[in-house]
Amino acid sequence: MAFKPTRRFFIWSGLAAGALVVGYALTPFSTLDRARRIAGKGEAMLTAWVRIAPDNTVTVIVPHAEMGQGVHTSLPMMLAEELDADWSLVRMEQAPADIAFANGALARGFLTGDMSIPSFLSGSTDFLMRKASEFMNLQITGGSMSIRTTGIFGMRRTGAAAKAMLIKAAADTWNVPEAEIVAAKSVLSHPASGKRATYGEMAPLAADYDAPVDAPLKAKKDYTIVGTPAARFDIPAKVDGSAVYGIDVRLPGMLFAAVAQSPVFGGKLKSVDDAPALAMRGVKKVLKLEDAVVVIADNTWRARAALAMLEPVWDEGPGAAHSSASILAGMDAALGKAEAGNDWSSDYDEGDAPKAVAAAPRTIEATYRLPYLAHATMEPMNATAWLKDGKLELWGGFQDGLGVRAVAAEVAGMSADDITIHHTFMGGGFGRRAYSPMLPGNKPNDVRFAIAASRAMNAPVQCAFSREEDMTQDFYRDASVARLKAGLDANGRITGFIHAFAERHDPPEATHIAYDVPDRVARFVTGTNPIPWGPWRSVDHTQHGFFIESFIDELAFAARQDPLAFRLAHLGNAPRHRAVLEKVGQMAGWTTPAPAGRARGVAMREAFGTILAQVAEVSIGDDGRARVHRMWSAVDPGEVINPATFKAQIVGGAIYGLTAALYGGITIEKGRVVEQNFPDYEMVRMTEAPHHEVAFIESGAKTGGGGEPGTAPVAAAVGNAIYALTGQRIRELPFRKFDLKTGGQIARAG
């Protein structure tokens, strides 16, 4: 049963230093009073703010963090559109991590079922109900949610309300009917009388009017800002070195901490002789924590060099028994046991799939395996803390400002009210920087060590992980095993579909298939992953995109049908899916042969409300490795706010997925991560970045996300192309493990 609170939202307005300020607030609770109790005295839960100043500038306050997805620009675009502002006068400010900016819009979208459950939240309705109050404390950037929630529920309504107030004020001042007022490009005018005023001039008068909650929104055909490739606000600071990331924070008297955590997850520090570090220049202190050694010095290099002198002894604990091989074997065993006892949890179970498959004239089955993956954000994890006079200030790039405040409160043993978060730019997020009570697996260790070091030194301390620490102490996209099984009838139609897999997180729709198969089941086992888990760009879609779309390809070839035509033939009830597939087929010239030595593969995914079909064109190099030359994506996100940033997200997301498909693999041996740095966790670089064409279909459906969908289908599209080219069906990633010229496995280097 869905949680159905009585909802209420309101628009708040006021005058501040001559500027009109309008905010959108929301509570899922029945009375404002209750909302106020949660928010604290004098705090409203405003999700979006705009400030119109006497100089006619419009400042939009954005409650989400910028990690490169362009949200600091696309959200203001949505507000400015409804306000009919002059885009050249629009500015952006990031909201502080304060309850006033709690992402109520996120809660609303979530609780009202306007969208599927966000990836970063655990999925059950019960869980929702228990956590409902905490939702008001969300300020998360992730799960492709910003546009879909804050933008649609907050930004648009706030802009429309502010415009309505300005029009009312102008109509009364000029004594003319509201309907005769024209508002455009931050100017109000009354054509008949020739009267005219800027928004800034009218703003103080407009503040006397009530902000309407139901001001009409513009029709899409009248848009002048949304849908344009507006230049991003954050870019100028990113070309001259002036953009400040967490690792760039410099405070007076600041010290730097280097850390070594137990290499085995869950291990404890037994002992360490700190003398060699203390003897080194610039070293101030060595902290021996339960699970880590922290060296504090007057610069990063000295802290790290001193740390390297130490030989901590760890009590590794039971975690040391794990290896990738043993974990995958455990997943296999758990699947076998569930199969034998018919004891599963399921995402969906429609009709009678086992019966339909058993009755089919042909049965196809395959087992797929995936490794662990690290996030490897370009900026290694770091945080800067300053504990002073019972207050804590924290600097860093955080995907969830309020979330990090809450976890820091727990770590520091303080009240959240005594903690101030200073947001910096993020050198990549991808789920790694999403600290929140909602994501208990995302251990805020950099924050914890920074706080401990600041407490010990009575000074501001930055704790920055080395790349090695970052890579070996992540919370990982987990390894997984999937067994797929389907029946095909004499006409090559899928009669039943069984998708069984190990480990399931979010979003639940990651296992959904749009194909017409009446008898289907997606079922899973849990408790097989002993390694820390955290959401990784597109979350469970990364696994199921590969499993499902590779297997559908296997079925197509088994049915002796073209893989694109086979998919279309099974999408009679899914016009949006058909449209993106047909479009990507046209773009890639699917029906014409690929250039000599190359072949194409196709895959499709619906993720975070966006439907995307992708084609990859692949050849095999002399080294036996796949090379992806070109890609095409046809994307239906419902609507596109900023085509330039959206395209960059799709292409960048695809490269993130391609890196994982070609190279990505975190290996566990003796309970610890083997890969340390980029030389053994390689990335796609420019020379391997495919030429990628993107086309949008704006179906007008509910707006979907942009940051994550591009990642999900890549591995399958590439694998399917490899099959088309070589006849080898690769069911295990990364592809680099296989010599695709001979079908033999390349021995792992290093």
Place this chain on the structure above:
Amino acid sequence: MTDLIVNGKVHAVDVEDDMPLLWALRDVLNLTGTKYGCGVAACGACTVHIDGVPTRSCSIPASAVAGQQIVTIEGLKTGDTLHKVQKAWIEAQAPQCGYCQSGQIMAAVALLNETPNPTDDEIDAAMTNICRCGSYAEIRAAIHIAATSV
């Protein structure tokens, strides 16, 4: 004391002989535009110019470049005017998270100094820095824009 000439200014820094230039720039001179990504010359985030040559500053000691001309991302502007490569980066809207972009821009400036009008293959060969956000297409476009601008 090591004399580091950074962006035309001489700084006498008191650092160990083996401290990499990257950390002298970032933590001693507070020039934080040059980024740390790997520390092992594998990612290029720390790229600066040393006597005009693009160099991964994480893997060269500061003491080894004393007296040489070091240019960092902060030193590319002339007064308030952006370098044409920086302008091209804005025009192409290249950065996403932006963290790799100082290094990318320094690598691109060096490439264009050597090869004023590079082909895609020449760009691929010279631009080996990692961008985890996958902004490669925009970086390539920006280099072409810069090549044709004055």
